[in-house]
Amino acid sequence: AWLRCLMGQYIKFEEATANALTYTCNQMKLDCDEGSAMRLTEEYLRLKPFPEVRGALRALRQRGMRLAILSNGSTETIHDVVHNSGVEGEFEHLISVDSARAYKPHPLAYELGEEAFGISRESIL
Known part of the structure; x- marks a missing residue:
């Protein structure tokens, strides 16, 4: 996926993952x-978080942290994984790099987080 991004040949992450699986x-x-x-790729949508994750996310939110997911996955995949993981409502934003057409760690991907929260990257953990 990253090499495709560098070459300006963006494809959805799910397609890149399927290609990588076939190649491997x-x-x-x-x-x-x-x-x-x-x-196998559908199983990814059903991944379960470690038991302490839900409590940790709630504790962070109670301390005033604003939470988001910034993922190489598509918007649909992010929503499915969050729903199936039982962590709906824990995040202020679910952000896919699809709109930037650049995968992490490309700077364009991280700009999406800045835009979503309206803050500079130095303020994002």
Whole structure:
């Protein structure tokens, strides 16, 4: 994904991830048909957070921290993962790099966080 970004050939992260999975399986000489690849990538949407995550997020918010997710994933993927993780409502913003068409760590990706909160990058952790 990062190399595509450097070359100005942006594709959605989910497509880049599927391409990487296919490439890796081929290199490792593992069978990975389209159905297997689809099931594996769909499992990502059902990842569960560590048990302490929900409490930690709430504690940060109670201390006045403004929280967001800035992800290389698409907006749809971010929303699905947050919903399936049970952390809905814990974040002020769910930000996808799709609108910048640049993956982290490209500066354009991080500018999205600045824009969402209306603050400088020096104020963002």
